Amino acid sequence: MFGRVAWRDREPDIRQAFWISRNGLAASVGLSRRQLERLFNEKAGMSPGQAYNKIKMERAKKLLMQTSSPMIEIALDVGFGDASHFTRCFKRVWGQTPTQVRASVREILCERPSRDDRIRPFANFPQ
DSSP: OOOHHHHHHHSOOHHHHTOSOHHHHHHHTTOOHHHHHHHHHHHHSSOHHHHHHHHHHHHHHHHHHHOOOOHHHHHHHTTOSSHHHHHHHHHHHHSSOHHHHHHHHHHHHHOOOOGGGSOOTTTTSOO
């Protein structure tokens, strides 16, 4: 399946993509940190930190739904130091724990129609 090494071969590490300080980012575009934060908030409707957390949570949800990687591995891959902090943040954003999200995906993928739910091509055909 898609393990830690496999997805890194396809996509850059999220921590490396954002491994720049707010001061460094502001300096690279010729603004002060506060000017950058104000402008970012005006245009994006959130702070740079909130945007970064949103990206991490979206990436975590994608990994939970598409891989069978252990929870701690996903937590570390998206920049959390431990699984419990990751779980609390994930639940605050998505309203469900990572385990619940993964279980619901498995349930959907494994769900088969019952006998009564099967398509009957001539069920409404007048006889």
